[in-house]
Amino acid sequence: MSDPARMRGITHARVLKIAIPIVLSNATVPILGAVDTGVVGQLGEAAPIGAVGIGAIILTAIYWVFGFLRMGTTGLTSQAQGAGRSGEVTAMLMRALMIGAGAGIAIILLQAVLFRGAFLLSPASPEVETLARDYMAIRVWSAPAMITLYGITGWLIALERTRAVLVIQLWMNGLNIALDLWFVLGLGWGVEGVALATFLAEWSGMGLGLWICRDAFGNPAWRDWARIFDAARLREVMVVNTDILLRSLMLQVIFVSFLFLGARFGDVTLAANQVLMQFLHITAYALDGFAFAAEALVGQALGAMNRDALRRASVLTSLWGMVCVVGLAVVFALFGGAIIDLMTTAPDVRIEARSYLVWMVLAPLLGIASWMLDGIFIGATRTRDMRNMMAVSLVIYGLAVAALIPTFGNHGLWLALLVSFVARGLTLGLRYPALERSAATG
Numbered sequence: 001m002s003d004p005a006r007m008r009g010i011t012h013a014r015v016l017k018i019a020i021p022i023v024l025s026n027a028t029v030p031i032l033g034a035v036d037t038g039v040v041g042q043l044g045e046a047a048p049i050g051a052v053g054i055g056a057i058i059l060t061a062i063y064w065v066f067g068f069l070r071m072g073t074t075g076l077t078s079q080a081q082g083a084g085r086s087g088e089v090t091a092m093l094m095r096a097l098m099i100g101a102g103a104g105i106a107i108i109l110l111q112a113v114l115f116r117g118a119f120l121l122s123p124a125s126p127e128v129e130t131l132a133r134d135y136m137a138i139r140v141w142s143a144p145a146m147i148t149l150y151g152i153t154g155w156l157i158a159l160e161r162t163r164a165v166l167v168i169q170l171w172m173n174g175l176n177i178a179l180d181l182w183f184v185l186g187l188g189w190g191v192e193g194v195a196l197a198t199f200l201a202e203w204s205g206m207g208l209g210l211w212i213c214r215d216a217f218g219n220p221a222w223r224d225w226a227r228i229f230d231a232a233r234l235r236e237v238m239v240v241n242t243d244i245l246l247r248s249l250m251l252q253v254i255f256v257s258f259l260f261l262g263a264r265f266g267d268v269t270l271a272a273n274q275v276l277m278q279f280l281h282i283t284a285y286a287l288d289g290f291a292f293a294a295e296a297l298v299g300q301a302l303g304a305m306n307r308d309a310l311r312r313a314s315v316l317t318s319l320w321g322m323v324c325v326v327g328l329a330v331v332f333a334l335f336g337g338a339i340i341d342l343m344t345t346a347p348d349v350r351i352e353a354r355s356y357l358v359w360m361v362l363a364p365l366l367g368i369a370s371w372m373l374d375g376i377f378i379g380a381t382r383t384r385d386m387r388n389m390m391a392v393s394l395v396i397y398g399l400a401v402a403a404l405i406p407t408f409g410n411h412g413l414w415l416a417l418l419v420s421f422v423a424r425g426l427t428l429g430l431r432y433p434a435l436e437r438s439a440a441t442g
Contacts, residue, residue, distance in 0.1 A: 019289030051131030073154030078299025087221035096151025104144025138195035145206035172205035243383030291375030298379030325364035369425025
């Protein structure tokens with residue numbers, strides 16, 4: 001049975017309780033990257049820095065393909081939780097663990113092909129490529145742990161246990177940093193030491209995640225194979241995850257094409273765009289907390305078939321998202337120049353980046369709807385709408401690129417990117433009333 005009282009309890013405090021640990025968790029991500037770079041930088045050579053950088057990027061890109069597991073697990077689990085189907089909540093965790101393990105094993109088996117293709121697309125010097133392959137040959141063995149963690153994270157978010165997500169992230173990053181310092185600076189293991197530190201941290205993170213989810217294994221449903229492998233449920237999981245994957249690939253097309261198109265304007269403009277892209281990463285990291293809150297609360301409300309709760313969850317999480325982006329826009333307007341100076345010391349890149357800073361001030365404000373509606377639609381598992389509206393937005397982005405770049409150059413490129421944000425927000429917004437109608441009044 002669903003719990004209407006729980007649905008009526010959607011408050012500002014509840015939203016913040018879900019969101020803040022995610023924001024803090026995201027804040028730790030760039031710290032780890034900086035430490036990885038810093039410790040190999042102490043070796044006094046350029047090649048190890050490049051090797052760790054390119055190796056991490058390749059593995060992250062491969063793992064990113066399976067990001068659908070986090071989102072799909074959150075949406076389906078939160079709905080089961082809202083409907084009071086505890087057995088299905090546990091079954092979703094088991095499905096996520098099996099998908100994650102299977103995907104990770106597949107990556108290990110296909111590593112030679114994947115790495116060869118990656119270096120064909122992104123060639124490096126022989127020395128850097130050799131070191132990068134050494135790095136990836138160690139780290140790839142933690143692929144099952146890392147991808148499984150996507151599912152564990154999604155499951156915990158669905159149950160509003162985001163403090164546990166923060167604990168896992170802090171443990172993994174803290175252990176990784178400590179082992180980095182020991183293996184590289186203490187034992188002199190170089191690039192392999194950085195890889196081994198990450199390998200151990202990722203497996204320990206998965207172990208901690210399973211321990212945190214141990215209560216699920218107290219439910220007999222964790223070994224109810226008939227339920228776990230129910231054909232209808234597996235088909236639902238497959239459809240939801242496929243839609244999210246296609247949507248994410250189209251979003252990636254936008255950002256990759258943005259990078260390639262920016263390269264046409266020269267090295268300085270390309271570097272400036274890369275610096276400014278970090279502003280978008282900061283915005284996404286900050287908004288993730290409120291979008292994840294929307295996923296959990298909207299999913300639970302829909303599972304309970306409580307339209308009032310669904311609307312309240314959408315409104316409150318979006319309200320806090322708006323507070324967040326207004327604050328970011330003000331910070332970018334007042335301190336954007338100083339942030340640029342922290343990211344690059346090249347005078348020409350600093351000047352170029354400042355000339356496009358206005359788009360960074362506008363980006364959070366124009367992108368809020370797309371970010372928050374993504375969270376709302378993930379929670380509701382209205383993934384077909386997400387896929388279709390992303391396709392429409394991709395076409396609109398292409399038209400904007402063709403129309404704006406010839407006249408406005410790199411300014412036109414940035415404007416086209418923001419047009420894609422607005423298009424995604426508007427098109428999903430048009431589908432929102434149908435989402436509400438799908439939930440009966442509780």
